[in-house]
Amino acid sequence: MFCPNCGEKLKSQDQSFCASCGSEIQSTLPPEAPQVRAEEKQVLSPARSVPVYPSKPIKVGGPGPHSKKSFAFALVSLALAGVGFAFGARTFMGILMPYSSYYPYSSSWLGLIIAVILNITGLVFGILSRTNSSKARISEPINTLEKLGSVFAIFGIVINSIPIVVVSIILIIMLISLIIIVPIIY
Numbered sequence: 584m585f586c587p588n589c590g591e592k593l594k595s596q597d598q599s600f601c602a603s604c605g606s607e608i609q610s611t612l613p614p615e616a617p618q619v620r621a622e623e624k625q626v627l628s629p630a631r632s633v634p635v636y637p638s639k640p641i642k643v644g645g646p647g648p649h650s651k652k653s654f655a656f657a658l659v660s661l662a663l664a665g666v667g668f669a670f671g672a673r674t675f676m677g678i679l680m681p682y683s684s685y686y687p688y689s690s691s692w693l694g695l696i697i698a699v700i701l702n703i704t705g706l707v708f709g710i711l712s713r714t715n716s717s718k719a720r721i722s723e724p725i726n727t728l729e730k731l732g733s734v735f736a737i738f739g740i741v742i743n744s745i746p747i748v749v750v751s752i753i754l755i756i757m758l759i760s761l762i763i764i765v766p767i768i769y
Contacts, residue, residue: 646728649719653732656712660739663705671698671746699750705743712736 585592591603598608646654674694716733723729 644724646726647719647723649715650723650726650729650732653712653715653719653736654728655732656708656715657732657735657739660705660709660712660743661735663701663708664739664742667698667701667705667743668746670701671695671750674698695750699747702743702746705739706747709736709739709743712739 586601586604586606586608588606589601589604591601593601593608600607671694674692674697712732713736716729716736719726719729719732
C-alpha cells in the first residue's frame with residue numbers, strides 16, 4: 584500500500600500513520616484485496632500538470648530614442664497646426680472680406696496654399712510621431728514621454744486634417760460653381 588497524502592510506500596498494511604509525512608492512514612481496501620491492485624491504482628492515477636509559460640523580460644531604463652522622437656515630432660505637428668491655422672484663417676478671412684480694414688494684406692490665394700502645405704507637413708509629422716510611438720512600445724520600457732507623444736500626435740493629426748478637408752471642400756464647391764455658372768453666363 585501507499586500513503587494517500589505523499590505517495591510513500593507503507594511498510595505494512597495495518598500501519599496507522601505514514602512514516603514519511605505522518606498523515607493518518609485509513610484502509611479503503613478489504614483485507615483480502617491483493618497488494619498489486621493498490622499499486623496499479625496508484626500508478627494509473629492521472630497526473631495533473633500546470634502549464635508554465637516563459638516570462639517576458641522586464642525592460643528597464645528611461646525613455647529611449649523612439650520615445651524622444653515621438654514626443655518631438657508630436658510637438659512639431661501641433662506647432663505646424665497652430666501656425667497653419669493662424670495663417671490660413673487670416674488668409675481665408677481676407678478672401679471672404681476683401682475690402683475689410685481688418686485683413687488688408689491677406690486676400691491672396693497663395694497664403695491659403697501655404698497654410699495647407701503647413702497643415703500637410705504637420706500631418707506628416709503627426710504620422711511619424713505615431714510610428715515612433717509604436718516602435719517605442721515594442722523596444723523600450725513604458726514611459727510617460729512616449730504616451731504624451733502618442734496623445735499629442737493624435738491631436739496633431741486631427742487638428743492638421745481639419746483645415747485640409749475644409750479647404751478641399753471649399754475648392755470643390757468653387758470648381759463646381761465655376762463649371763455650372765460660367766456656361767450659363769456665356
